Amino acid sequence: MRYFPVMHRMVALVHPPQSTFELSCVAQVFGIERPGLPKRYTFGVCAEHPGPVATLAGYDMLVTDGLDALDRADTVVVPGWLPAGEPPSPTVLEALRRAHSRGARVVSICSGAFALAHAGLLDGRRATTHWALADELAARFPRVQVDPDVLYVDHGDVATSAGAGAGFDLCMHLVRSDQGAGYAAHIARTMVMPPHREGGQLQYSAPPHPAQIDGTLAPLLEWVGGRLGEPITVEVMAAHAGVSARTLARRFADQLGTSPGRWLLAQRIAMAQDLLESTDLPVDAVARRVGLSSATNLRRRFLAALGTTPGAYRRAFRAKTR
Numbered sequence: 001m002r003y004f005p006v007m008h009r010m011v012a013l014v015h016p017p018q019s020t021f022e023l024s025c026v027a028q029v030f031g032i033e034r035p036g037l038p039k040r041y042t043f044g045v046c047a048e049h050p051g052p053v054a055t056l057a058g059y060d061m062l063v064t065d066g067l068d069a070l071d072r073a074d075t076v077v078v079p080g081w082l083p084a085g086e087p088p089s090p091t092v093l094e095a096l097r098r099a100h101s102r103g104a105r106v107v108s109i110c111s112g113a114f115a116l117a118h119a120g121l122l123d124g125r126r127a128t129t130h131w132a133l134a135d136e137l138a139a140r141f142p143r144v145q146v147d148p149d150v151l152y153v154d155h156g157d158v159a160t161s162a163g164a165g166a167g168f169d170l171c172m173h174l175v176r177s178d179q180g181a182g183y184a185a186h187i188a189r190t191m192v193m194p195p196h197r198e199g200g201q202l203q204y205s206a207p208p209h210p211a212q213i214d215g216t217l218a219p220l221l222e223w224v225g226g227r228l229g230e231p232i233t234v235e236v237m238a239a240h241a242g243v244s245a246r247t248l249a250r251r252f253a254d255q256l257g258t259s260p261g262r263w264l265l266a267q268r269i270a271m272a273q274d275l276l277e278s279t280d281l282p283v284d285a286v287a288r289r290v291g292l293s294s295a296t297n298l299r300r301r302f303l304a305a306l307g308t309t310p311g312a313y314r315r316a317f318r319a320k321t322r
Helices: 020-030 067-072 090-101 112-118 131-140 166-179 181-191 218-225 234-241 245-256 260-278 283-289 295-306 310-321
Strands: 008-014 041-047 051-054 060-063 075-079 105-109 152-154 158-161
Touching: 008 020, 008 067, 008 090, 020 041, 020 075, 020 105, 020 166, 020 181, 041 060, 041 067, 067 090, 075 090, 075 112, 090 105, 090 112, 105 112, 105 166, 112 131, 112 158, 152 166, 158 166, 166 181, 181 260, 218 234, 218 260, 234 245, 234 260, 245 260, 260 283, 260 295, 260 310, 283 295, 283 310, 295 310
Parallel strands: 008 041, 008 075, 075 105, 105 158
Antiparallel strands: 051 060, 152 158
């Protein structure tokens, strides 16, 4: 978990022709004030050349701030960079490097990874982009470890996401890291979307076979979500769904891009994060309530998933809210 000011400055760097969807991912998560939720972010847009900026949607948007806005940002977001093969100008590259070197977090969505790669911010690191652009990114930048399958990759100071909807997943992940699970869940509810998808989930999966179209996992996921404190296993899940464990695994891979066991563990860890933030329950009680049996087991799972302990997570979140 990184530490930022209470009012976190988000600045998106746009470039013609700008994708309106990638930009709206960032604006929707960070740029809207929501009733009942403390305002923790300010959101702005800048361009190398302020003025009208053409978009892929057939209209121009008026951008009033130049690159100096990046010097005041806590997080810089590049919401796409098209054409992907067009290098940013030396001025833009220097602005990105300068922001990163002074401690700003630098984030890309979809083709925005190309701008970060040109700036050298992805050298020697895992990164992702839209699956259709992954081969081009790897060929152009051999020092970047391109992972074409995942939704997003977060190194703390630099983060990249896959295309389109994965931008929402990365933005929600950043909110969760900055402000905690409860704050992120509130935003997710207002957008009627899941509060968290693991970055390691697949960008896309094979379409379901016709016989599987009616095999939606939604009822099972809702049933499990209300019983995380119980000793639920993959076998119990399969039995409740009336299928074999092998069939259940195939449906999870097709519909969620992950395995039943990984999904179940992720739900338990997410619930533990929420309880650590919102209650004073001892760690052992939190572990039992989320179905991880003991504080020792919770610590081990928490450390593997989040790189920190439950106690450290609780202290960091409470220090941040103060």
